[in-house]
Amino acid sequence: MSTAAHNASGAERLRANDPEHEAPVGGGLRKVGGVAGWVDDRTGAAKGVGYLMKKVFPDHWSFMLGEVAMYSMIICLVTGAFLTFWFVPSAGQVVYDGSYLPLKGVTMSEAYRSTLDISFDIRGGLIIRQIHHWAALLFIVAINVHMMRVFFTGAFRKPRELNWVLGAQLSMLALVEGFAGYSLPDDLLSGTGLRAAEGFMRSVPVVGSYLSYFVFNGPFPGESIIPRLYAVHVLLLPAILVGLFTAHIVLVAVQKHTQYPGPGRTNDNVVGFPVMPVYAAKAGGFFFIVFGVVALMSALVTINPIWAYGPYDPSPVTAGSQPDWYMGFADGALRLLPGFLEFTAFGFTFSFNVMIGAILLIPIMYGLITLYPFLEEWVTGDKREHHLLDRPRNNPTRTGIGMAGIASYCVLMFAAGNDIMAIKLHLSINDITNMLRLLFFVAPPVVFWVTKRICLSLQRRDRDLVLHGRETGRIVRTAEGRFYEQHEPLDPYTRWHLVQHEQHRPLELESGVDENGVAAPNARSQRLRAKLSRFYFNDRVEPVTPAELEAAHHDGHHVEAIEHQEPGGAPLVEVGSAPAGENPDTTEQRPGH
Amino acid sequence: MNALAARRRHPAAIALLILVGLLVTGAAYAALAPKPAQASTVSADQVQQGKKLFQANCSTCHGLQAEGSKDGPSLAGVGAASVDFQVGTGRMPMTRPDVQAPRKEKVVFSEEEIAAMGAYVASLAPGPAVPDQEFTDGSKGDPAKGGELFRVNCAMCHNASGAGGALTRGKYAPSLHNVSGKHIYEAMLTGPQSMPVFNDNNITPESKRDIVAFLHSVDKQQNVGGMALGRLGPVSEGLFIWVFGLGIMIGFAVWLGQKSA
Numbered sequence A: 001m002s003t004a005a006h007n008a009s010g011a012e013r014l015r016a017n018d019p020e021h022e023a024p025v026g027g028g029l030r031k032v033g034g035v036a037g038w039v040d041d042r043t044g045a046a047k048g049v050g051y052l053m054k055k056v057f058p059d060h061w062s063f064m065l066g067e068v069a070m071y072s073m074i075i076c077l078v079t080g081a082f083l084t085f086w087f088v089p090s091a092g093q094v095v096y097d098g099s100y101l102p103l104k105g106v107t108m109s110e111a112y113r114s115t116l117d118i119s120f121d122i123r124g125g126l127i128i129r130q131i132h133h134w135a136a137l138l139f140i141v142a143i144n145v146h147m148m149r150v151f152f153t154g155a156f157r158k159p160r161e162l163n164w165v166l167g168a169q170l171s172m173l174a175l176v177e178g179f180a181g182y183s184l185p186d187d188l189l190s191g192t193g194l195r196a197a198e199g200f201m202r203s204v205p206v207v208g209s210y211l212s213y214f215v216f217n218g219p220f221p222g223e224s225i226i227p228r229l230y231a232v233h234v235l236l237l238p239a240i241l242v243g244l245f246t247a248h249i250v251l252v253a254v255q256k257h258t259q260y261p262g263p264g265r266t267n268d269n270v271v272g273f274p275v276m277p278v279y280a281a282k283a284g285g286f287f288f289i290v291f292g293v294v295a296l297m298s299a300l301v302t303i304n305p306i307w308a309y310g311p312y313d314p315s316p317v318t319a320g321s322q323p324d325w326y327m328g329f330a331d332g333a334l335r336l337l338p339g340f341l342e343f344t345a346f347g348f349t350f351s352f353n354v355m356i357g358a359i360l361l362i363p364i365m366y367g368l369i370t371l372y373p374f375l376e377e378w379v380t381g382d383k384r385e386h387h388l389l390d391r392p393r394n395n396p397t398r399t400g401i402g403m404a405g406i407a408s409y410c411v412l413m414f415a416a417g418n419d420i421m422a423i424k425l426h427l428s429i430n431d432i433t434n435m436l437r438l439l440f441f442v443a444p445p446v447v448f449w450v451t452k453r454i455c456l457s458l459q460r461r462d463r464d465l466v467l468h469g470r471e472t473g474r475i476v477r478t479a480e481g482r483f484y485e486q487h488e489p490l491d492p493y494t495r496w497h498l499v500q501h502e503q504h505r506p507l508e509l510e511s512g513v514d515e516n517g518v519a520a521p522n523a524r525s526q527r528l529r530a531k532l533s534r535f536y537f538n539d540r541v542e543p544v545t546p547a548e549l550e551a552a553h554h555d556g557h558h559v560e561a562i563e564h565q566e567p568g569g570a571p572l573v574e575v576g577s578a579p580a581g582e583n584p585d586t587t588e589q590r591p592g593h
Numbered sequence B: 001m002n003a004l005a006a007r008r009r010h011p012a013a014i015a016l017l018i019l020v021g022l023l024v025t026g027a028a029y030a031a032l033a034p035k036p037a038q039a040s041t042v043s044a045d046q047v048q049q050g051k052k053l054f055q056a057n058c059s060t061c062h063g064l065q066a067e068g069s070k071d072g073p074s075l076a077g078v079g080a081a082s083v084d085f086q087v088g089t090g091r092m093p094m095t096r097p098d099v100q101a102p103r104k105e106k107v108v109f110s111e112e113e114i115a116a117m118g119a120y121v122a123s124l125a126p127g128p129a130v131p132d133q134e135f136t137d138g139s140k141g142d143p144a145k146g147g148e149l150f151r152v153n154c155a156m157c158h159n160a161s162g163a164g165g166a167l168t169r170g171k172y173a174p175s176l177h178n179v180s181g182k183h184i185y186e187a188m189l190t191g192p193q194s195m196p197v198f199n200d201n202n203i204t205p206e207s208k209r210d211i212v213a214f215l216h217s218v219d220k221q222q223n224v225g226g227m228a229l230g231r232l233g234p235v236s237e238g239l240f241i242w243v244f245g246l247g248i249m250i251g252f253a254v255w256l257g258q259k260s261a
């Protein structure tokens, strides 16, 4: 391997030794030749570039999910620019005369016609359209899964709460961006989606119809919505997305990446590969893999065959009108909300059956997601910085909450396909809908409980492994004729994974009254906090302490085995400290340590 | 000329005029009005054979005289078209009671037998006849016009590309892929089950033919964009990206992650 074994603070020290002014190009860059030097003489960029080049990134497959999102966004940007060359964002009516015969002579909007032209008459147009759309779907899938990774490993803890907030906004804006794009081609499905969106706006009490007139510049559908959506889709939201994303990635670089616990990896360092050359090569390669897979998918599998849906016209509706998957949960919520939530009062109609799912759901959901790190910080009272990730099992309540959230999301998403399920499974759509209504309330608590139990059992198993070693299946007969199964103790590297974490305990309730016996102003919130803290940490499995481990080793036959296996005598008592890092990777010191 | 002028006040003239007027409008109506697209003539033999077949195979549910029972509706007035559709698509004879008789690939009866039963049912009370081939041949229609009609009249149940859709309580509008022109026409004419009847005043025989043309053009379409994923739209696309898209990406990520040291 070509990775250099820098010592702990190698990167910082190298930088510190850089001469201030002359020779601004670091050793690695000088090889690039005159051009880099020329640029650097004028911009002084080498310093920053050198800093970035030497940054260390830890390696784990789950850290690449964010990269998948980044690459698919880039693919969307590039292919989107291609689409703008031919797409005509106009609702003006024209008669189709292109090469798709089943629609010849049909009156349609220019937007729809130009999308048909992109699909049938412009060389490479269809594949670019399909790449654009598949990449958009992958983008949002990847964001979601990336978010789950961050959540379940506790990577959102201090100092990364801010980045979590940015990420949540990115994720929400991606939905809006996708919806805006989906509505552009003006086919029957997307027009139905816009029709629904108009209905959603109207469900806002009192101002609903004004809102809808404002957005559509008059009654639905009007001529303005497509040009407006176009500006939002190709200009406004991409600019915001790219801006937020840049801030997001800069924060990752500044705060350094988190890492999974492991030997040699502490809260104060980062173990991994420097950007140049290993990480950059890997990441660059991964970009091409993502692009290749998306292109292959787009070459083989149709997406959004707008020609099959026909042009939008407000009168027809088609069975199976679904939005893209990422809007499915909102559509599903609409399908589940019971009709009796609509009522008339004071001469106004209040359509809460629509409004809750369509207008309130997304802000509520993303609001909760955004606030979660702050809630957890408050409950644990933990104000320290965390650079080591949690294993999901070691925080059973958080993991349970996450799974419960995913469960309710899934129920809503499946509800959006209730009609498809009804046909494909030969069930009654009414039964499916009622079933999902029930599940929406039952599934999250059940999933929470089951997840938490699984986590706790996994922790118990870890304890067991550490204390008693791995069962070897070898039965040994002693001289006295006793039988026992030989347990093989874990090597210190494996053990480290299982014992390194700390376990929170419930917070004790402060007395709630001050020294004069007057109720503290925050007594109520303190009580809530203590309650939540108990909810989080009452059921827990403590990691094995060094003392426990030693005790366990002195009452069995394992000792010989250990000594037999490790003649060097591993420092058994020092479970609390990492085995010395003979790590081939680079280690970078975190600032402030 | 004079003779005609002299007799124009003859009392019979008015009656004659009315007669001519009626004849002309009648003829014009016959020429211009949408023609029910009928085929074939019927013989008494055929009716007799149909009756036998019917009583042997269908009477348990529809009654000996097709008067209906609690297991099946009366067939008086449904016409030969309905029989041709129901038996020709394998829906009848129904094998077991269900919310809806499903289409079956295996048709139990021959063309001839179906025609005989149709003739028998038509002999009970007049009803729509099996349509003329002239109007069921999609190649004579205009798929673009048919597409517009289809989106307005049928897509809300059958989906814009004819992939089918769910109705309430386990009923469904089936997929319309690879259905013969005759059966498409008959479905519109007879309105099986929850499907409305589209009679010749709603949708003229020519327009029905356009719809057939549209549906057949959908069948013939090679999937220009690649695999169609069952033409179920965004639901199957979402499933695909989660299962395959994400699966492949994670596979590669794990592979790259292992290439570390």
Ligand code: HEM
Binding pocket: A073, A076, A077, A078, A079, A080, A081, A083, A084, A087, A115, A118, A129, A132, A133, A136, A137, A139, A174, A177, A178, A179, A180, A181, A182, A183, A184, A185, A233, A234, A238, A241, A303, A304
């Ligand atoms: C970053 C995330 C983006 C997402 C999630 C996204 C999503 C979408 C989606 C789902 C469609 C519908 C495509 C179809 O099936 O026809 C679409 C259409 C379109 N997008 Fe994007 N897009 C993104 C960025 C961009 C950018 C940056 C541009 C332009 C610079 C762009 C330009 C277009 C155009 C012109 C269309 C309409 C053309 C057509 O429908 O064929 N997109 N977008």
